[in-house]
Amino acid sequence: MKKPIEQGPNHPAVTRSMRLRAGVVAALFIVVGFGMVIYNLVQYQIINADYYRTKAEAQQLADEVITPHRGTMYDANMKVLASSATVWTVTADPRSMQKAETNVNMVATKLSEILGLPIDELMEKLMKTETNYQLIQRKIEKPVADQIETWVKEYNASAAGKTNPVVGINLVEDSKRYYPYGKMASNVIGFTNVDGDGITGLELYYNEKLTGTPGRIVSAKNALGYDMPGDYKTEHAAQNGNSMVLTIDESIQSSLEKYLGNAIAEHHVGNRGTGIVMNVKTGAILGMATLPTYDLNDPYTLYDTNVASAIAAIADEAERTKQRQTAQQSMWRNKAVQDTYEPGSVFKVVTAGAALDSGKANLTTSFSCSGSIPVADHTMRCAKTEGHGTLDFFGGLDNSCNPYFIQLSWQLGAETFCDYMQAFGFYEKTGIDLPNEAQSNLYKLDKMGITELSSSAFGQSSTVTPLAMITAVAAAVNGGDLVQPYMVQQVLDGDGNILENHETVVKRQAISAETSATLASLLEESVDGHHNKAAYLAGYRVGGKSGTSQKQSVIIGNEDDHLRIASFVGFAPADDPQVAVLIVLDEPNSPTGSSYGGALCGPVVRNVLADIMPYLNVEPEYSQADKATMDVPIPVVTEKTVSEAQTLLNAAGFNYKVNGTGEKITYQYPAAGTLLRRQSTVILYTEEGSEGAMVVVPDVMNTSMKIAMERIKMTGLNVNPEGITTDAVGVRAVMQDIPAGTEVPQGTVVTVTFHDTTTTD
Secondary structure, eight states: OOOOOOOOTTOHHHHHHHHHHHHHHHHHHHHHHHHHHHHHHHIIIIITHHHHHHHHHHHHEEEEEEOOOOOOEEOTTSOEEEEEEEEEEEEEOHHHHHHTTOOHHHHHHHHHHHHOOOHHHHHHHHTOTTOSOEEEEEEEOHHHHHHHHHHHHHHHHSHHHHHSOOOSEEEEEEEEEEOTTTTTTHHHHOOBOTTSOBOSHHHHHTHHHHHOBOEEEEEEBOTTSOBOOGGGEEEEOOBOOOEEEESOOHHHHHHHHHHHHHHHHHTTOSSOEEEEEEETTTOBEEEEEEESOOOTTSTTSOSOHHHHHHHHTOSOHHHHHHHHHHHHHHHHOOHHHHOOBOOGGGGHHHHHHHHHHHTSOOTTOOEEEOSEEEETTEEEEOSSTTOOEEEOHHHHHHTTOHHHHHHHHHHHOHHHHHHHHHHTTTTSOOOOSSTTOOOOBOOOGGGOOHHHHHHHHTTOSOBBOHHHHHHHHHHHHTTSEEEOOBSEEEEEOTTSOEEEEOOOOEEEEOSOHHHHHHHHHHHHHHHTTSTTGGGOOTTSOOEEEEEEEEEEEEEOSSTTOEEEEEEEEEEEOTTSOOEEEEEEEESOOOTTSOOOHHHHTHHHHHHHHHHHHHHTTOOOOOOHHHHHTOEEEOOOOTTSBHHHHHHHHHHHTOEEEEESSOSBOOEEESOTTOEEETTOEEEEEOSTTOOOOEEEOOOOTTOOHHHHHHHHHHTTOEEEEEESOSOOTTEEEEEESSOTTOEEETTOEEEEEEEETTOOO
16 A cells, blocks of 8 residues: 655645745734724723723712802891811711721721711612722711821820721812801702702802802822822812802891781681882892791791601602602792782772873762672772761772772773883883792783772782782882892802992882872872871881781681781881881781781881881971870889889879889889889889789770770879870770789789771781
8 A cells, every 4th residue: 555645844745834824824813903902092092081081080080069159148237157177077988998808897886986876877879899989977077077087096096006007088178158147048048058059048049159159179089099198289279159249238237127927827727828028219128028937947848847847757669759748848938039919008009000091080080889899890999888978089099999999990991000000010020139029910911801900900800920019019009110129239259349239219100209209209108197097116217118918719608708918018207218118917816806917017027127217217206185195214213212103103204103102112013214104103112122012904906006005004003005106086995905803003004906897908
């Protein structure tokens, strides 16, 4: 058998074939290899360059955000209403802790002790070694931050710390909002969320200007993920937000909230109340309140404990959360700006201004009132059921007669009426710098039939915001200018330099200056001894108008048993108006039995103006009648002889009664310095141990002012009359602060509230 020929490596055929194939394979490997390299380079450096660059920087750089301080809010006199302070956020880096073999259990135990957090929760976060960031707790105060920092330093300096150091526990500088006055102007100022963004009020409206620009600290990391020395750190400082000077005046705001809050409590108001104080010439809001309200430093806690308890009792968690959020949203609402209401007779100021300015009526224009008037297929009624008879212009306004204003609106006509409603701003928002302003809702000309015209003329069937109402009244009495209301006077930079300064915005002239002066004079006359006298303020010229409206959306029984809204608007000084005050009580349930705006809200306006006028340096001018009834301090007469005491008391305008036969006064009641009405009686005791003779308080309810005061004085007591303090027909005592039958010392002051029971809106 023939042996096959062996072909070795040097055989020509083998060598060529093998080398060719090897070369092709090598070339393919080279091409593919270079291709993959080139492909990856393109992917890394061109197509996905930004992604991989960011990823590399994240591994090589630590980027820490510096939160800027939010701008400060000041009141008109630079009192701080909202400010930011430095706090710290605690974070952890579990990956670094694992690499350094930090005792995680020990760290969790210590942080739990300092921060009051559950150990299990902390352990869960610190054991997540796949990440280098875990949020532990936000916005801790400096003492707590110092405690953590001191503990880490001291532990790492110990023997245990040198072996297993505590790393990865970081304190990041942050900012926290503080509100020094708590509840004051809360619905206006608003608050921020945990991220420092405005949620409500001015905090929301001016969020961008208040926020500022965050800063950054960029530092390099080594291969193990630890920070490199300080030379590898770059800091970009945060730019703090702009500050703001508000038009709100803390003193005026406090006065508004004090008297509004008292009225809400006294009259058992069911759906909160609101009040506004406005500079009628500029539109600056000096005070704005919705009460009851919440604490800006604790904005998620419901102020109404009954509501909070009812919500807490809801078993379903989702429904409970929903109801809580609804209650919170309601609590945060600014009724002065976000809610509308039927203004009732306060609106007659606007209708009266339109009638006079248009020339459709004058001061002698008269209409008759029989107590009701037919309008199309309706009968519209006067609050005085027997009617007023024939009234001239002032009589119609002062008596707040609905039939008079219905006939006045017919004389005006729908087109002219709507033209003036537009002029007074009711067909647009006021444009105030607050969020979520509601739009007033008045009939426009194409919807204005005889029924709509008639009801709109006396403030029913149309709804307005309290802010739109006071803005229109301001135009009616300030010379006729419709000014735009505003909340922020100045915007300041971080150095206190003025960046923006608000200038008065006059939108249009609603009525002439002559008409405005006439209307202001009529409204002053109405307060000075007529139907709006609840706002009378001794020494000052006050004008005003009351209003009471039925809430048509809620009927509880028959036609006359609607829930009501009581309101009053007042301004002063009437000859040159500076400020206006509007008070609105939503669903009063007063123990006096009255729901009329004059009776319930007029005294609130008077009390607010009593604080504001002297504060604005408006000098009082008292009449002789005013001086006779003014409160004055009782002089010190103890240790004086009876004769000396009598002389001092007579000079101050007080009467006196001496108990005892001694020569010197050993005790006086009321005490020296007590403010008491002139002609009140001071009880003088001349024998040790004789002081404190007791008397029984009489019942003066539903009596006239004259009879009530005589009855109390005959008992040896003094009277502090409040409300309508004249002896006009119809004025009756509706409340006494010390119940009848109570034993009290002679000379005790009994506060009696008087209302004009004939006043209607």
